[in-house]
Amino acid sequence: MTQELTIRRPDDWHLHLRDGAMLQGVLPETTRHFARAIVMPNLVPPVVTGADAAAYRDRIMAAMPDGATFTPLMTLYLTEDTDPDDVAAAHASGLVTSVKLYPAGATTNSASGVRDFDKVRPVLEKMAEIGMPLCVHGEVVDADIDIFDREAVFIDRVLDPIRRTTPGLRVVMEHVTTRDAVDYVQSNPADLGATITTHHLIINRNHMLVGGIRPHYYCLPVAKRESHRQALVAAATSGDARFFLGTDSAPHTDPNKESACGCAGVFSATNTMSCLAEVFEAAGALERLEGFASLNGPAFYGLPPNDTRITLIKGDPIAYPDKIHTGDGPVTVFDPGFPLRWRIEVDA
Numbered sequence: 001m002t003q004e005l006t007i008r009r010p011d012d013w014h015l016h017l018r019d020g021a022m023l024q025g026v027l028p029e030t031t032r033h034f035a036r037a038i039v040m041p042n043l044v045p046p047v048v049t050g051a052d053a054a055a056y057r058d059r060i061m062a063a064m065p066d067g068a069t070f071t072p073l074m075t076l077y078l079t080e081d082t083d084p085d086d087v088a089a090a091h092a093s094g095l096v097t098s099v100k101l102y103p104a105g106a107t108t109n110s111a112s113g114v115r116d117f118d119k120v121r122p123v124l125e126k127m128a129e130i131g132m133p134l135c136v137h138g139e140v141v142d143a144d145i146d147i148f149d150r151e152a153v154f155i156d157r158v159l160d161p162i163r164r165t166t167p168g169l170r171v172v173m174e175h176v177t178t179r180d181a182v183d184y185v186q187s188n189p190a191d192l193g194a195t196i197t198t199h200h201l202i203i204n205r206n207h208m209l210v211g212g213i214r215p216h217y218y219c220l221p222v223a224k225r226e227s228h229r230q231a232l233v234a235a236a237t238s239g240d241a242r243f244f245l246g247t248d249s250a251p252h253t254d255p256n257k258e259s260a261c262g263c264a265g266v267f268s269a270t271n272t273m274s275c276l277a278e279v280f281e282a283a284g285a286l287e288r289l290e291g292f293a294s295l296n297g298p299a300f301y302g303l304p305p306n307d308t309r310i311t312l313i314k315g316d317p318i319a320y321p322d323k324i325h326t327g328d329g330p331v332t333v334f335d336p337g338f339p340l341r342w343r344i345e346v347d348a
């Protein structure tokens, strides 16, 4: 008996589309299944002003595959020089959906991020006033903090103080990887949400390090031990509307990944929905996949869910490419390590 599941078309609340030839190469992988995505601003140079976001949105629209119905939701990269009025104007015009906070040095292209969090207080206060969400890469960068502890320490040292001093600020903890982050979200009001990536629901740090170092599983925040992965699966499949999908699909070319100093990022746009169906089925929670991928994110962002649908159909393992070929070079697609039996049909 074939099993089928029809759900509202999903959105991706954390996505890297890059620019130029890479944008051209990866965009169809997302637009095939997703209706909208929060597009990360960590280009080189970053998307800092409303004008930068308008120009970037134009480049994305120009790269759109024929027939695609996809809306990029733009973000601004928060710097210590960000002008609160520029942010407010970009939000009021509908151009920009959220602001992204990178601690300086925390991840790919974050050199222009924030060092002194007091310097961005006026922007955060303005955002709280106008109801604009802040997306956060939640890791401290202190050399003395172990990389596996950086998310948990960020919550205590940075995130909780920011939320206390800026009441009303809506915050999304992006790509949470720990039980600590899940607990923090669950013990706070609904103005705090979290995205969870596909790959952090599937891999733990052993997948990355046992039997040889696997650069295509290296991302930030780095995958943690198995008990943390289980906490993420429990949160994603719980039905708690504060948790929603942000794939953090982050393309880097193979030479940049398979290197003595490889870039952080997992590219999962191609097979994310099939991977998620496996995760939710294994957890006995297929009926909650729609909430996680298609309903909770729009609800947090105050947007309507999509009115089109996709159907997931279970059958023989699907074929998907190991790599996609972009004008910048090959990009390896996330390998979940098990066959994917759910194929996706986008309803007309």
Ligand SMILES: NC(=O)N[C@@H](CC(=O)O)C(=O)O
Residues within 6 Å of the ligand: 016, 042, 107, 108, 109, 137, 218, 219, 220, 221, 248, 250, 251, 264, 265, 266
């Ligand atoms: N997640 C990653 O490992 N990399 C992202 C940056 C980010 O989301 O932190 C990237 O831009 O490559």
Ligand SMILES: [Zn+2]
Residues within 6 Å of the ligand: 107, 137, 174, 175, 220, 221
């Ligand atoms: Zn990040």
Ligand SMILES: [Zn+2]
Residues within 6 Å of the ligand: 014, 015, 016, 040, 248, 250
């Ligand atoms: Zn990211």
